[in-house]
Amino acid sequence: MIERPARACVGFVVDGLPRIEPVRVRHEENRYLVGFEEASMIPHPQSEAVLVVDEGTLFFDLRAVYVRGETRSADPEFEDGVRWIVLKPVRVSSWDYGRMRWERARD
Amino acid sequence: MIEPSVRILLERAMVARLATVSRSGRPHVNPNYFVLDDARIWLGTTTGTLAARNVAANPSVQLLFEVEGDPSDRRLVRMSGSAAIRTDPDLLTQYKRRDARKYFRSLRGLLMSLRNVHRLYLTSKYLTTTDPTSRHCVIEVEPTSIEILEG
Numbered sequence: 402m403i404e405r406p407a408r409a410c411v412g413f414v415v416d417g418l419p420r421i422e423p424v425r426v427r428h429e430e431n432r433y434l435v436g437f438e439e440a441s442m443i444p445h446p447q448s449e450a451v452l453v454v455d456e457g458t459l460f461f462d463l464r465a466v467y468v469r470g471e472t473r474s475a476d477p478e479f480e481d482g483v484r485w486i487v488l489k490p491v492r493v494s495s496w497d498y499g500r501m502r503w504e505r506a507r508d
Numbered sequence: 509m510i511e512p513s514v515r516i517l518l519e520r521a522m523v524a525r526l527a528t529v530s531r532s533g534r535p536h537v538n539p540n541y542f543v544l545d546d547a548r549i550w551l552g553t554t555t556g557t558l559a560a561r562n563v564a565a566n567p568s569v570q571l572l573f574e575v576e577g578d579p580s581d582r583r584l585v586r587m588s589g590s591a592a593i594r595t596d597p598d599l600l601t602q603y604k605r606r607d608a609r610k611y612f613r614s615l616r617g618l619l620m621s622l623r624n625v626h627r628l629y630l631t632s633k634y635l636t637t638t639d640p641t642s643r644h645c646v647i648e649v650e651p652t653s654i655e656i657l658e659g
Contacts, residue, residue, distance in 0.1 A: 410572050412527035412537035419527035419535060421570045423584055423657065455539040458522035458576055459617050461624035465539050501630050 402466050402495075403428045407456035411435055411488075413444035413472075420444075425483060426454060433468055433490065434475060436483035443484060444472045452488055457499075464497035509547050514654050517585050518544050521573035522611075526551060526647070528562035528569050528591075536562055540647075543606040549649040550603050555593065556642025563591045563647055571649060584657040589649040603646045 409426045412419060422443075425436035433452055437443050444450045450472050455465035469492040475485040510518065524542040529535060536558050540551040549571060553560050563569065573585040594600075611617050621628075 408523075408525075408539075408574055410525050410537060412525075412535045412570075414529050414533060414535045417529065417533065417566075418568050418588075419529045419570045421525060421527035421537060421572045421586065423572060423574075449534055451535050451537045453525060453537045453539060455523065455525070459620045460541070460611050461620055461627060463523065463539060463541075467538070498627070498631060499624060501627050503630060 402454050402456060402464070403433075406454040409452065409454045411437075411444070411450050411452050413448060413450040415442065424452070426452065431490070433470070433488040434485050435488050436481070436485050438483065441484075443486060446472055446474055446486075448472050450488060461499040461501075464495070464499065466493070466495045468493050510544075510651060510654070514585060514656065515544070517575050517583060517656065518549075518573055520575045520577060521585070522576045523574075524549065524551060525572040526559055526569060527571070528559050529566045530558070530562050531565035541607060541611060543603060543610055545648075547650070549587070549589070549651070550594075550599075550606075551647040551649070552603055552607055553645060553647060554642040555595070555645045560593055560645060560647060564593055567591050569647075569649055582658065586655050586657055587649070587651045588653045589651040591647050591649045594646045594648045595643065599646055599648075600644060 406426050409424050411424050412421045422441045427434040452468040457463040468490050470488040470490040473487040475487045523539045527537045542551045567590045569591045571587040575581045
């Protein structure tokens with residue numbers, strides 16, 4: 402999903418309010434490169450942001466990857482007409498409703 | 509009021525990405541199924557989810573919608589709004605009816621649901637046992653501003 406994201410967006414906080422931007426994504430060496438279009442608002446460096454990549458449109462068809470991390474400057478910052486930042490992951494989780502199964506909890 | 513030009517795009521969207529802020533000021537985003545009311549967006553969830561807890565603490569939200577079904581149409585809708593948690597039975601019933609019409613009525617939706625019918629119980633159980641006090645709710649978003657982004 403990360404290599405060929407159907408939909409990707411980043412959420413962050415600006416002056417106490419939520420902000421969401423559509424983005425491009427690349428995954429390299431345990432970090433996520435997140436690309437913003439020119440007109441987009443960008444999260445501050447060293448701030449917390451959440452990347453969500455998801456696909457599917459129906460019940461049991463929806464799945465997603467969720468990455469919570471801290472933003473860093475990317476080098477190069479501009480490439481392919483896009484401004485890139487690095488998201489250093491702190492927590493990564495994913496879910497797929499179409500693969501949900503019953504499993505007894507372990508002690 | 510949602511303008512007709514925006515409404516047409518929202519009617520073609522299937523998933524809403526909801527951005528919220530926690531009580532301590534941390535961001536959160538999650539994809540949600542949604543239905544369109546006359547002037548509001550309804551997102552189904554349970555009161556124990558992080559999104560619902562965030563909305564209870566801070567009603568400011570943003571939503572992002574993509575137009576589905578036409579790969580050449582890359583427009584997105586971004587909506588800022590004020591959200592509230594609704595648990596009143598009448599509204600939940602209305603939500604469930606509209607939700608079923610939207611996601612189960614197509615042939616693909618019906619087949620997908622039949623194939624996964626055994627997971628309906630699991631989904632409900634998962635959503636309500638993550639937090640035993642959790643119950644079904646609707647996050648109701650009243651838009652304050654809407655913009656169309658060219659993807």
